[in-house]
Amino acid sequence: MYIKSLTLKNFRNYETQSLTFDKATNVFQGNNAQGKTNLLEALYLFSMGKSFRTNQDSDLIRFGESYTKAELRFCDRNREHVLEIIILRDKKKQIKINGLTISRLSELVGHLNVVLFYPEELGLVKEGPHIRRRFMDVALSQLRPGYYHTLGRYQRVVDQRNKLIKKIRMSGGNSLSDTMFVWNEKLAELGMTLMQYREEFMQRLGVLAQKAHFEASGETLTLVYKPRFETKEAFLEKLETGFDRELEQGYTLYGPHREDFEIFINDKEAKTFGSQGQQRSAVLSLKLAQADLLFEEYGEYPVLLLDDIMSELDQTRRAYLAGKIPDKQVFITCTELDALLHRGKIFTVSGGKAAMQE
Numbered sequence: 001m002y003i004k005s006l007t008l009k010n011f012r013n014y015e016t017q018s019l020t021f022d023k024a025t026n027v028f029q030g031n032n033a034q035g036k037t038n039l040l041e042a043l044y045l046f047s048m049g050k051s052f053r054t055n056q057d058s059d060l061i062r063f064g065e066s067y068t069k070a071e072l073r074f075c076d077r078n079r080e081h082v083l084e085i086i087i088l089r090d091k092k093k094q095i096k097i098n099g100l101t102i103s104r105l106s107e108l109v110g111h112l113n114v115v116l117f118y119p120e121e122l123g124l125v126k127e128g129p130h131i132r133r134r135f136m137d138v139a140l141s142q143l144r145p146g147y148y149h150t151l152g153r154y155q156r157v158v159d160q161r162n163k164l165i166k167k168i169r170m171s172g173g174n175s176l177s178d179t180m181f182v183w184n185e186k187l188a189e190l191g192m193t194l195m196q197y198r199e200e201f202m203q204r205l206g207v208l209a210q211k212a213h214f215e216a217s218g219e220t221l222t223l224v225y226k227p228r229f230e231t232k233e234a235f236l237e238k239l240e241t242g243f244d245r246e247l248e249q250g251y252t253l254y255g256p257h258r259e260d261f262e263i264f265i266n267d268k269e270a271k272t273f274g275s276q277g278q279q280r281s282a283v284l285s286l287k288l289a290q291a292d293l294l295f296e297e298y299g300e301y302p303v304l305l306l307d308d309i310m311s312e313l314d315q316t317r318r319a320y321l322a323g324k325i326p327d328k329q330v331f332i333t334c335t336e337l338d339a340l341l342h343r344g345k346i347f348t349v350s351g352g353k354a355a356m357q358e
């Protein structure tokens with residue numbers, strides 16, 4: 001699939017901007033703080049319905065303005081689609097797909113698929129489990145709309161259950177109430193579904209990531225995911241035997257919201273033993289695998305959003321990447337134009353304005 005055009009009104013540092021894109025490579029070049037990442041953020045917004053940089057939609061509204069509005073046109077193999085997003089301060093954002101307003105974000109996710117790579121994502125290898133969980137959640141939501149839906153329900157159960165744990169704690173009780181049994185049942189039920197999705201996903205992703213990584217670097221990348229529980233019974237049992245600890249801590253301790261996966265390069269844990277560059281290319285391999293998996297599933301390659309990636313990779317890995325992307329649509333930001341990037345459309349970004357270079 002590819003994005004045809006983007007129109008922005010009061011988005012971040014853009015006042016009004018209209019851009020028509022190349023079907024393959026699009027480069028946003030400019031100095032720091034000019035609005036390059038803001039453009040990727042706008043594109044990403046149409047994929048997941050939210051920013052990758054903030055949970056606060058109103059951050060996207062240009063300083064001093066009361067609303068922002070963005071429109072994006074993209075083509076999948078069937079037809080052209082128009083997506084529209086309007087964000088007002090302190091109001092629920094409005095999203096339209098082909099002119100029709102949707103009522104839940106889950107209706108948007110899965111239409112425009114993008115895979116994003118940005119510098120902070122080095123954390124995917126280095127940082128705590130929540131970043132890897134978010135990676136699984138975002139990638140799986142695009143791949144399987146059912147996952148996104150189940151995840152939302154699961155999170156609500158965790159919230160409810162946490163409230164109940166706090167209530168039992170406050171009242172000085174220590175036994176599992178009937179209501180708690182009901183929540184346990186729901187938690188285990190939905191949790192098992194999520195873990196099954198993750199198991200299948202990580203299996204397939206692991207194969208593709210290993211392939212991409214080997215081609216890029218000659219190293220062996222291995223992803224290891226083990227569901228926290230094999231069966232629903234085991235899950236339920238832990239919720240009973242571990243309840244004292246939950247009461248002590250005050251929240252739900254067991255389930256997919258606490259999971260993680262491990263990343264190995266040549267059989268050594270990448271988190272501890274990987275160099276900066278190795279970690280970086282491991283993240284890239286994961287991202288490319290995420291895109292390959294979407295292709296395997298839908299027969300359509302997602303749009304790649306690559307923020308500042310060239311400065312982050314060595315020559316071999318850059319060349320590998322450049323060789324991998326020609327027939328796909330990519331958006332790349334950079335401060336300096338790389339010889340590898342002299343193709344497609346190049347936009348110069350300066351002070352919240354993007355102009356195509358002739």
Ligand SMILES: Nc1ncnc2c1ncn2[C@@H]1O[C@H](COP(=O)(O)OP(=O)(O)OP(=O)(O)O)[C@@H](O)[C@H]1O
Pocket residue numbers: 011012013014030031032033034035036037038039059060061062063333335349
């Ligand atoms: N809501 C907003 N309204 C107006 N300007 C904003 C808003 N949010 C961010 N900005 C401005 O956008 C600029 C940053 O844009 P962006 O992150 O796209 O920069 P960049 O070109 O990617 O820079 P770098 O090369 O450093 O990554 C900052 O100067 C910031 O002040």
Ligand SMILES: [Mg+2]
Pocket residue numbers: 036037038307308333
């Ligand atoms: Mg940037």
